[in-house]
Amino acid sequence: NAGVMQNPRHLVRRRGQEARLRCSPMKGHSHVYWYRQLPEEGLKFMVYLQKENIIDESGMPKERFSAEFPKEGPSILRIQQVVRGDSAAYFCASSPGTDKRTDTQYFGPGTRLTVL
Amino acid sequence: AQSVTQLGSHVSVSEGALVLLRCNYSSSVPPYLFWYVQYPNQGLQLLLKYTSAATLVKGINGFEAEFKKSETSFHLTKPSAHMSDAAEYFCAVTAEYGNKLVFGAGTILRVKS
Numbered sequence: 001n002a003g004v005m006q007n008p009r010h011l012v013r014r015r016g017q018e019a020r021l022r023c024s025p026m027k028g029h030s031h032v033y034w035y036r037q038l039p040e041e042g043l044k045f046m047v048y049l050q051k052e053n054i055i056d057e058s059g060m061p062k063e064r065f066s067a068e069f070p071k072e073g074p075s076i077l078r079i080q081q082v083v084r085g086d087s088a089a090y091f092c093a094s095s096p097g098t099d100k101r102t103d104t105q106y107f108g109p110g111t112r113l114t115v116l
Numbered sequence: 117a118q119s120v121t122q123l124g125s126h127v128s129v130s131e132g133a134l135v136l137l138r139c140n141y142s143s144s145v146p147p148y149l150f151w152y153v154q155y156p157n158q159g160l161q162l163l164l165k166y167t168s169a170a171t172l173v174k175g176i177n178g179f180e181a182e183f184k185k186s187e188t189s190f191h192l193t194k195p196s197a198h199m200s201d202a203a204e205y206f207c208a209v210t211a212e213y214g215n216k217l218v219f220g221a222g223t224i225l226r227v228k229s
Contacts (some may be wrong), residue, residue, distance in 0.1 A: 004159070035215065040221040042206060043160075058217060091159060101148050101210045102167040105217060107159035 002027065004094050004108035005074075012114045019079040019086070021111045025094030032075045033036060034067060037089040050097070051077060082115045089113075117144045122220035130228045137196045137223050139181075139207030141226040142188065148210040149190045150217065152179055155203045163205075167188060177201070202227045 013019050015036040031050055031083040035043040049069035057065050060067065064082075069075040078095055089112045093105035123138040141147055164175025170184045178211050181192045190207060204224045208217040210213040 004158075013199055015176050031215075035217075035219075043217075044217040045211075046220070048215050059216070082121070082173045093160075102165070104150075104165060107161070109159040112157075115201075 003098035004027045004092055004106050006090075006092050006108035006111050008111060009109060009114050010114070012116065013082045014116050015019060015083055018083050019082050019113055020073040021077040021079075021090050021092075021113070023077070023092030023094075023108060024074045025092075026106055029106070030097050031095045031097040031103075032069050033095075034075075034077050035091045035093065037091060037110075039088070041109075046077070082113075084115045087113055087115045118147070118211050119216055120207050120209050120216045120220035122205075122207055122223050124223055125221065126224045126226065128226040128228060129197045131199055135179075135192070135197045135225065137184050137192040137207075137225065138203050139190045139192065139220060140188050140191060141207070141209045143209055143212070145212050149181075149183065150173065150208045150210075151179070151190075151192050152206045152208065153203045154222075155204065160206065163192070184215065197225075198225045199229065200229050201225060 033048050034046040037043045045059040047060050064080045066078045067092045089110045091110045092108045094105040096107045120138045133148045150165045151163040154160050164173045166173050166183045174180045179194045204222045206222045207220045
């Protein structure tokens with residue numbers, strides 16, 4: 001059973017460009033979460049999605065960031081007009097959705113975004 | 117709101133010595149608690165989780181943690197450290213209204229030979 005897949009693993013962008021990060025959840029999982037890890041910090045929640053629905057985006061910056069989880073295909077985290085402060089590791093996690101509070105979230109290897 | 121405090125951003129132990137990584141939480145509802153481990157340039161791997169079934173939780177790689185409500189703690193221990201345990205460890209609590217995890221800042225464990 002393949003784990004959570006993320007690509008690319010490393011992404012370099014210049015200021016002002018767009019970054020697209022992809023996440024394929026584990027087979028059978030319909031819930032996806034995105035977290036950001038800034039240097040020397042823990043992970044911070046960004047957004048929680050189910051297929052075709054954003055359930056909780058309370059951790060998403062109000063501007064430039066968006067996320068989707070279409071009916072078919074991976075979840076996408078999109079960052080428009082990137083700035084140096086967006087440089088971080090972005091982790092995706094998935095869960096089966098059996099029990100919201102006790103489900104284990106399984107993490108992907110992350111995408112490390114560097115903004116020049 | 118839920119929060120997690122991990123005391124000690126860096127912990128160093130000798131190989132074979134006891135590992136103790138501290139985690140204190142704050143929660144307005146009965147908490148569900150997790151410990152994850154992160155090896156360099158990798159994602160997070162679940163070590164163990166507390167979901168109210170038993171206060172002493174055993175996880176992978178010989179780790180265990182004890183939930184103490186009176187102390188609002190969920191410390192991670194391992195009787196004998198191995199070189200392969202060197203990594204960063206994160207304690208997390210499920211947010212009040214489910215789903216998202218609230219993480220501590222992490223503790224980097226160094227194991228000396």
